[in-house]
Amino acid sequence: MIHYSVLGIMLRKKCPLRCAHCITDSSPGAEGELDESFVFSLLEEAVGYTPVISFTGGEAFVDPEKLTRCVAKAKSLGLKATAVTGCGWVRSEKQAFEVVEKVHAAGLDRLCISWDRYHAVFKNEWKLKAVARTASRLGLPLVIRSVISPNKLEPDIPELGEIAYRLEKIPLIKLGRAELLPEEDFFWTDSPPSGTCGVVLAPVVEYDGRVFACCGPSHFAPRHSPLFLGDAKKRALGEILKEGREDPILETIALAGSYGLYKILKDYFPAVSVPERKRYSSICDICLDILKDEELIAKLRSFFSSLEGKALLTAMRMMRKYQDKRKAQEKDGEESCCATPRTRREVVYGRS
Template identity: 30%
Template sequence: MRYNTLAVHITNRCPLTCAHCITDSSPRARGDLSWEQVEAAVRSAAAYVDGVCVTGGEPMLLPELALASIELTRSLGLRSSMVTSGYWARDDNRATEIVRRLTASGLDKLAVSFDQYHLVQPTAPYVGETTLHHLLSASSGTDLEMVVQYCGPQDHDAYDIATKSAHRFGARFEAAEVLPFGRGIQLARRRGATVDEVPETACGVVGRPVLTPEGDLYTCCGPARGAPPDSPLRLPLGRADDVGDALSVASRDPIINALYVRGPRRMFNMLSDPARQRISANLLNGSMCSLCRAITDDPGAVVELRAALTPLALQLVAQAGVVHVRASDRPNPTTAFTKSEENECLR
C-alpha cells in the first residue's frame, strides 16, 4: 500500500467544543506537536505518502507551525492540505490575508469543516454562514482546491447553508455521518445495531494515517484514535523520525491491506462463530468504522485474521496498489455530494 495522506494533528486545542468531535478537541484540550516532531515525521514519511494534511484540533491556532508544515510538504514534492473550522475568517480582510499566506506557503487544498454542531457554540468564537462565506470568497480567486465538509444529519439549516455555499463559490461538497468515537459516541451510539447494516465496501480512510500530539501513529485519521496498543490500527512508534519505518511495515500488513481493498464486512465473514458473536456484541452502530474497531480491538479476531490473510499478503499488497492508482485517477468535479468515508481528515 502507498498512503494517500499523512494527517499531522498539530494540536488538540480548538476554539470550538463540538458535540460530534472525534478527537475530543476543545479550548481546554492540551497537547501540541513541536516543529522538530513535525519535520522529522514528514521527512521520514515522504517516501510513503502522496501528501500531508495539517489538521487538529484547529491548526490555525498555531499558524506559524501550520505554515511551516505546508512549506516543508511542498519542498518535498508532496501535495499539501489543511482542515480548519474557518473561525479566523471573521471579515473579508482577515480571510483574504490568511488565505494569501496559506497559498504563498504552497497549500494545495483547503477543507473547511462546517455543520450544525459548529453553530451552537455560545462560549466560542462565532462560526457560521458569514465566516464560511468570507473564507470561500477569499479562496475563490486562487488555485486552491476548496472543500466544504459537512458531518451530521441533512435535516438541519446548516446542511442547506453548506451545500448552497459550496455551490455558490465553486467548492466541492462532502458529507459524512457522525461516528461513535470521541464525543460523537453520545450522538451516534445506537442499541441493537447489527452487522447486516454495515456496508460491504472497502475502507479508504485506512490509507490516511495520523500522527497525534501524544506521539501516537494510527492507520486512519479519526476512528482509530484510542485503539489499544496491540491493535493493527495503532502503529508502534518510538520517535517522530520513525514514522516512515512504521508506515513501511504497515503497508505490508495483510489486515491493513484487506481493510483497504475488501473492507471490514468481508473480514468479519472470515471469522469463527465465537469471534463474530463477540464482535456483534461490541458493535456501536452500523457504520464501517464501528465494525472495523470492533474487529481490530478484539485480540482473538486479529489472530484469526492474521492466520487467514497471511498466505494472501502479496496478493493484497498488489490489489492495494491497484486501488491506490485508481483512486488517484478519479475525476475531481468542482461540486459533488459524497456520502464519504474518505474525507480528508474526519472531524
C-alpha cells in the first residue's frame, strides 16, 4: 500500500505569471478555481490519508484571505499545511510581509518558492527576496524549488545572505507549456529511464475537482488510466484516495519507477507491444505511454492479481524497507559528524 506523503490542493489555475515551462499551463487568463466550502470538505475527507496538505496553483497566494482560511481549516483538522508560490502576487516588501505573516499565523508549516531561470525572466528577483526575507523573519521553514536542465544544472538563486533554505532541484519535464521549449533543455536518454518516483506519493486535487496520482505529469493521463484517481465532485475524496493507495500499479511506480512497469510488461508479456520512443525526456514519458493503453493496463492488472505478481510486489516492498533503513543509518552518520550547520541543503528527485 502507498503511504501518501502530501496531498496537493490546486486552489486555482490562474497565476500572475506565465512561465515558459509551466506544466499546469497557468497564466493570468487561466480559469478554474475550487470553492472554499469544497476545499473544506476535501480537507475533512483527507484526514487519515495524508499527513500534509500543500496548497498550490496556479498561484496559491492570489487570494491570501482564502488561503489563510484554508490553512487554518487544515490545521484545525490536525493536518500540516504548506503552500507553493511563484511570488508573482507580490506588490511591495510590506505587502509581502503582511500576507505571509497572516498565512503563517493561521498555521502554515512551510513555504515553498518556485524559482528558476523561467521565473527569472519576469525580473521578479526582488519579489523572491521579499518573500524569502519574510519567511526568515517569521522562522517559517523555506524551500526553493528549481527546475534544472542539462545546460543549467545549477539554478540561479539570487544571493539570499544568511537566509536558510532547502534547495530542491527538479529536472525539466516536457509536458504542458514546456513542450515548446528547446530540445537541449531536457535530459534525454535513449531508453526508458530507470529510477523510482516519489511524486506518486503526492496526489493532487486539481482546480476542477479531478484527482490525479501525482502532482503535475499525470494531469495528461486519460480517465481510464490508473493515474487518474477520480473526480472529487462526484465521489468522496477519501474513497478515491483509498483506492489509489491500494493500486499495485501505482505502488510499483513508487517502488520501482515507471521502468518497473515497463520491465514487467517486457518480461512477462513478450507478445504485447510496449510503446517505445526514440528517446525519453523523463521517467514520466514511459509512465504516461503505458498507462494510457487499456490493453497494457489490463495486462498489468492481471499480473498483479497473480501469485507471481503478488510475490514480486512483496519483494519490492522488502527491498524498499531495507534501502530506507540503510539511508536512515547513513543520514544519522552524516548529521552526527557534521558540526557546522549548513544554510542550504540540496535534494534532487525525479531522476535515478
